[in-house]
Amino acid sequence: MRPVGLGTGLPEGRDLDGLLTLVARGDESAFASLYDQLAGPVYGLVRRVVRDPAQSEEVAQEVLLEVWRAASRFNASRGSAVTWVMTIAHRRAVDRVRSAVAAAEREQKTSWLLAARDEVAETVEASLERERVRRCLDGLTDLQRESVTLAYYGGYSYREVAGLLGAALGTVKTRIRDGLIRLRDCMGVT
Amino acid sequence: MPVLRQDLHILTGAYAVDAIHDESERGRFERHLRRCKPCDSEVRGLGSTAARLGLAASRPPPPQMRGRVLAAVARTRQLPPVTDHHSLRGARPGRIPRLTWAVAAVSLAAILVLAVAVFRVQHQLNQARSENRAIAAVLAAPDARAVTKVTSVGGTATVVFSLGRHSMIFTSAGLPPLSSGRVYELWLIGPPRIRPAGLLAVGPAGRSVPVLAGGVVRGDQVGLTVEPAGGTRQPTTTPVLVVPLPS
Numbered sequence: 242m243r244p245v246g247l248g249t250g251l252p253e254g255r256d257l258d259g260l261l262t263l264v265a266r267g268d269e270s271a272f273a274s275l276y277d278q279l280a281g282p283v284y285g286l287v288r289r290v291v292r293d294p295a296q297s298e299e300v301a302q303e304v305l306l307e308v309w310r311a312a313s314r315f316n317a318s319r320g321s322a323v324t325w326v327m328t329i330a331h332r333r334a335v336d337r338v339r340s341a342v343a344a345a346e347r348e349q350k351t352s353w354l355l356a357a358r359d360e361v362a363e364t365v366e367a368s369l370e371r372e373r374v375r376r377c378l379d380g381l382t383d384l385q386r387e388s389v390t391l392a393y394y395g396g397y398s399y400r401e402v403a404g405l406l407g408a409a410l411g412t413v414k415t416r417i418r419d420g421l422i423r424l425r426d427c428m429g430v431t
Numbered sequence: 432m433p434v435l436r437q438d439l440h441i442l443t444g445a446y447a448v449d450a451i452h453d454e455s456e457r458g459r460f461e462r463h464l465r466r467c468k469p470c471d472s473e474v475r476g477l478g479s480t481a482a483r484l485g486l487a488a489s490r491p492p493p494p495q496m497r498g499r500v501l502a503a504v505a506r507t508r509q510l511p512p513v514t515d516h517h518s519l520r521g522a523r524p525g526r527i528p529r530l531t532w533a534v535a536a537v538s539l540a541a542i543l544v545l546a547v548a549v550f551r552v553q554h555q556l557n558q559a560r561s562e563n564r565a566i567a568a569v570l571a572a573p574d575a576r577a578v579t580k581v582t583s584v585g586g587t588a589t590v591v592f593s594l595g596r597h598s599m600i601f602t603s604a605g606l607p608p609l610s611s612g613r614v615y616e617l618w619l620i621g622p623p624r625i626r627p628a629g630l631l632a633v634g635p636a637g638r639s640v641p642v643l644a645g646g647v648v649r650g651d652q653v654g655l656t657v658e659p660a661g662g663t664r665q666p667t668t669t670p671v672l673v674v675p676l677p678s
Contacts, residue, residue, distance in 0.1 A: 265512070272504055276497060284492035286485040296665065298493055302500055309504045313512035320475055327482035335449045340667045341625065374487035392445065393484050398452035399445040411441075418444030418477070425480040 257322040265312035290334035377427035385420030447477035582672040618654040
């Protein structure tokens with residue numbers, strides 16, 4: 242039976258690393274299992290950053306195909322499979338937003354800012370993971386939280402974040418870093 | 432200089448959340464990472480932390496996506512492992528060209544492109560005739576105006592537009608030729624969204640065949656980007672030209 246969605250908790254880290262190793266050897270059914278566990282997180286993250294459903298679907302498909310294509314490049318000694326996949330997803334989503342923004346000459350900056358802020362509030366969902374992330378985000382200072390979420394969920398560069406928050410560049414660089422460090426410690430990331 | 436190094440070190444967080452968009456700055460930081468073990472392990476930890484933020488955004492994907500991805504997988508060759516790698520983030524994959532995806536995916540887009548091609552063949556003659564008439568109509572419109580601008584890659588572009596007729600004609604001269612597999616694509620950039628407005632056929636003298644686009648509304652800008660052959664649905668590169676249409 243296929244695991245349903247990914248609404249609750251984390252995908253099983255160790256299993257995914259093993260699956261990805263099989264995928265690297267061309268095992269399509271291993272990829273299908275990987276898909277069932279990671280399509281939700283990938284699509285959700287891309288959707289959060291890109292927002293447009295059709296474009297999000299397109300980017301999420303690219304990401305998952307890239308996971309298949311580049312599976313042999315995954316190196317378990319440098320991080321988990323989940324992190325690897327989510328890193329690809331985030332980078333692709335940011336790429337998409339940046340090219341669209343560049344083309345539109347950043348007209349919609351304000352609405353994206355507001356959207357990013359709304360979405361943070363929407364993370365109050367039932368799942369344990371969401372709950373834990375929310376609690377950890379609550380433990381940050383306002384400036385840390387806004388810097389981290391605008392950069393990560395909003396897809397902004399730290400320069401843009403500084404502009405949006407009216408803060409100095411150095412301050413924002415520092416707040417993103419110490420905000421993430423505090424989140425890392427709060428979530429118990431190893 | 433210690434001050435500089437510390438300044439670079441502070442970028443671990445921004446790097447982990449892909450917030451260093453300036454490529455030369457990112458390159459500088461990546462070179463620093465190669466020499467700075469503590470920075471590298473910090474980036475990894477912060478990267479896992481960022482991934483957790485990503486997991487918290489999980490939501491069910493559209494149901495039709497699974498079949499599409501698995502079909503694309505069945506017809507996509509995988510990359511060989513890196514045997515001699517100094518790759519910084521080890522796992523960092525190359526980017527697949529959009530075209531590969533387009534070819535690989537059994538997507539609606541591909542079917543549409545095919546349908547359009549068939550349509551074009553069938554209606555080539557009629558279309559040419561009616562397009563000439565349509566271009567003449569825009570040129571003759573009482574509110575027709577022309578804007579000429581130099582592109583960032585050289586050459587000039589002229590846009591003749593009529594808001595009354597919701598149309599514009601794009602012509603250019605002196606655009607540099609592109610490598611095969613690339614094409615100039617036109618866009619109508621409006622506050623609500625960006626719409627593709629056609630591909631440029633550039634002749635030997637760098638003079639393009641006039642392109643007629645409809646659906647022009649007040650506030651639109653005309654943009655030109657370089658895209659993979661066949662064009663894309665949304666621009667993927669920085670425009671070489673943006674022409675605001677004054678109302």
